[in-house]
Amino acid sequence: MPATAKASIFHRVTGVALFFALTFVIWAWSESLSSAEGFEFVKGLFSGFIAKFIAWGTISVLAYHLIGGIRHIIMDMGHWEELESGNFSAKVAMALGVVASVLAGVWIWF
Template sequence: MKKQRPVNLDLTTISMPVTATASILHRVTGVAMFFALIFVIWAWAVSLSSAEGFALVKEVMTSFVAKFIAWGTITMLLYHLLGGIRHLIMDMGHWEELESGKLSAKITIALWIVLAVLAGVWLWF
């Protein structure tokens, strides 16, 4: 039996709940941190190889691109940490109701934005 259901292929019209956004952001930041490790491990390995390597990494880290990558990595780590704490609290049986789950997702995202701005200020100034 074939059912004729409406098909919506325009993803921009779909409104995701804040809880889904928070969960997806947690997964995306986990994957992004995995790829950011390439930059982190390179900087760590070169800086520990010699005094010249340390000077090279120090020089590279003064560029805008390197600071932006470092800020992005710190920002991803901050959200993943906040989202992970939120998920752990939910695993303990709290914030499982719809309203408290929405509120915790909003607080997590808001706190992440504040911390991301503070990390940018700390890194660039």
């Protein structure tokens, strides 16, 4: 499968994952703003591995989806439509997504 197809499919998959991840984000935000006890509950929840993993996944998905979206917008403006430049931009977008994911992991766990 060409890199352009992988990048496009991954952009769609991250969009769906982001939709579902936002339910957790919106719930945590709502709970933390409801009261001081709610804030402490969410704060305590985020000290656990599972919550950190969900946060890391959400940030990683958001980062790649943003990078892929910017790539698609640039392509909509008529750039990177040739095979060589399209493949290169897809590989760069995926590499930037990996870098963003690693940076998010370092930020959350260290």
